[in-house]
Amino acid sequence: MTKKIFGMVKIGSLQLFFLLLNSMIGGGLFINLSIFGNTLGQYSYLPYIFGYLIFFPIVYCVGKLAEQESLAGGMLYSISKSLGDNAGHFAAWVYFLGRVVSIGVLVQTLVTCLVQTVPALQSIPTPLLSFLVILQIVIYNIAGISNTGKVQHIFTALKLLPIFFLIITGAFCLKSGCACPNIFTTQSSCSNLAWPTFLNLPSAIYALQGFTVVLHLRDKIRSGKQLLITLLLAAFGAAAISILFQFILTGSCLTEGSNISSQGIILNLISRLQISYPAINFLAANLVSIAVGSCAFMILTSNAWNLFAIAQNNLLPGSGYIATIYNGVPVVCLAIHGLLSFLLIQISNDIVSLQAASVFATIFAYMLCSTAATKLFWQRNELLNLLLGCSAILSALVIILISLYKFSSAKMSHEFLLLLIGGIIIMQIYKAKEKSN
Numbered sequence: 001m002t003k004k005i006f007g008m009v010k011i012g013s014l015q016l017f018f019l020l021l022n023s024m025i026g027g028g029l030f031i032n033l034s035i036f037g038n039t040l041g042q043y044s045y046l047p048y049i050f051g052y053l054i055f056f057p058i059v060y061c062v063g064k065l066a067e068q069e070s071l072a073g074g075m076l077y078s079i080s081k082s083l084g085d086n087a088g089h090f091a092a093w094v095y096f097l098g099r100v101v102s103i104g105v106l107v108q109t110l111v112t113c114l115v116q117t118v119p120a121l122q123s124i125p126t127p128l129l130s131f132l133v134i135l136q137i138v139i140y141n142i143a144g145i146s147n148t149g150k151v152q153h154i155f156t157a158l159k160l161l162p163i164f165f166l167i168i169t170g171a172f173c174l175k176s177g178c179a180c181p182n183i184f185t186t187q188s189s190c191s192n193l194a195w196p197t198f199l200n201l202p203s204a205i206y207a208l209q210g211f212t213v214v215l216h217l218r219d220k221i222r223s224g225k226q227l228l229i230t231l232l233l234a235a236f237g238a239a240a241i242s243i244l245f246q247f248i249l250t251g252s253c254l255t256e257g258s259n260i261s262s263q264g265i266i267l268n269l270i271s272r273l274q275i276s277y278p279a280i281n282f283l284a285a286n287l288v289s290i291a292v293g294s295c296a297f298m299i300l301t302s303n304a305w306n307l308f309a310i311a312q313n314n315l316l317p318g319s320g321y322i323a324t325i326y327n328g329v330p331v332v333c334l335a336i337h338g339l340l341s342f343l344l345i346q347i348s349n350d351i352v353s354l355q356a357a358s359v360f361a362t363i364f365a366y367m368l369c370s371t372a373a374t375k376l377f378w379q380r381n382e383l384l385n386l387l388l389g390c391s392a393i394l395s396a397l398v399i400i401l402i403s404l405y406k407f408s409s410a411k412m413s414h415e416f417l418l419l420l421i422g423g424i425i426i427m428q429i430y431k432a433k434e435k436s437n
Contacts, residue, residue, distance in 0.1 A: 013226040020211055020234035026159045027106045027295035028207025029245050030288045035203055035352060037250040039196045045247040046197045051204030052239035054399065057392035058366050059211055059235045061373035063228040064385065066214045068376065075212055075365055076309050082372035089431065091365040092310050093423045095212070098361030099303040101416070102206070103341040105354045106296035107133050113289045127346055134338040137297050141304070141329050158294035163245055170248035202359040202403045203352065208238055209362060212369070213302065300341075304333040314434050315427040344416065353410035360403035361420060367396035 036044035065078055075095055080088025111129050115121050121129060214231055308330040311322035324332045348354065374389030407413050 013230050017230050017234050020231060021237050023210035023213045024208055024238035025241055027292035029163060029242055030291055031109050031351060032203050032207055033249055036200055036246055042250060043193055044250045045243045047200040047204035048239055048242045048246060050197060051201050051208060054395045055205060055208060057388045057395055058370055060388055061370040061392045062212055063231040065369055065373045067227050079368050079372050082375055087368050089315060089427050090424060091368045092306060093427060094361045094420060095365035096303060096306040097420055098358045099299055100337060100340045101344055101354055101358040103296055103300055104345040105351055106292050108345050108349050108351060110289055110292045117286055130345060131342055134342050137300050138334045138338045141301055141334050142331050159291050162291045167245055167248055202356045202399060202406060205359050205399055206355045207242055211235060300337060304330050304337050307333040315430050347415050348411040350410055353407045356403040356406035357416050360400060363396050363399045367393055370396060
């Protein structure tokens, strides 16, 4: 059975709520700002609404699954216990790989923003600049900067303050006559919105994922009785912030027929304030970079431990070396994570395709979590929960199909699938060797 590797520090419901909220919102909001705005215009908040509705049963199942465990071990242990080691190992690998792609998305966005706001960086080749950004994040981790304690509060502030600053600023600048529209005014308007909203669901899910951290923190939670309601409230809060952010920013700054970047939308908003202080203007222009960079740091820090958990179970070549700990961090896991993210974005820099690939991988893990919870509901004859569990599995399948459709034609699709399937085959080989020994 899978090993458990986490500590015993207790946290309360309020702290858990903000930790989950911090995990579920961040750089994805800034990335999606232009993607949704340019495809849906003033209705760009719709993918978040429908994304949350389709994602709700999955969040519920993960919460119910987390309630059952008094000890941690993350997704790998929770799924292994219910569905067997093969399912647990599969979930751990695809989730790790999905988050590797997520780092690629964030780094690609960060590099693009930095080049636009710092002209001196335009002379540096984009691949080199991407490598330096990833290397810097890895070095920060090796130096002992973690995403816990006071550092977590700093990175939370770096993500949330720009978001709330832009929401408040955008609300003041909201154009007259741009109140929340009724999308069901005519049949034609509904049909015109349906397909782009449907195709943008993976990008909305990309921005809202991260809640599975609750499986890693189960043994650190003071009381499991409030866990599910805290998770659902955090998910609702993340969705509400995402909807408000998208609506206000595109409503106040996106003109009809425009096709501009997320940073362009924000600069448009900042220009309306007519601030004459260069330092404030420069800081405002880099809000995207600040939020995306802090989000990339936190994902890389936490996801490296997922690879560490796989290596701890001797499922990879050189597992003992991969699981090396230095200064309290898995240094080799961090290096492998950074290298894989760098290689993937060199194959393809299409943000939308990378988002779809990330969601395609992670949603398999969510589906297995939902399946494990559904099995539990069946054993307990809980009809309502069983219906929610089946809905979660169906929702996951729908998201998988949409994501596959969106990234199947991308340059990196074959390499990504080869890496995904190859990792699973290697883990099976090493698992067989472990049993034979």
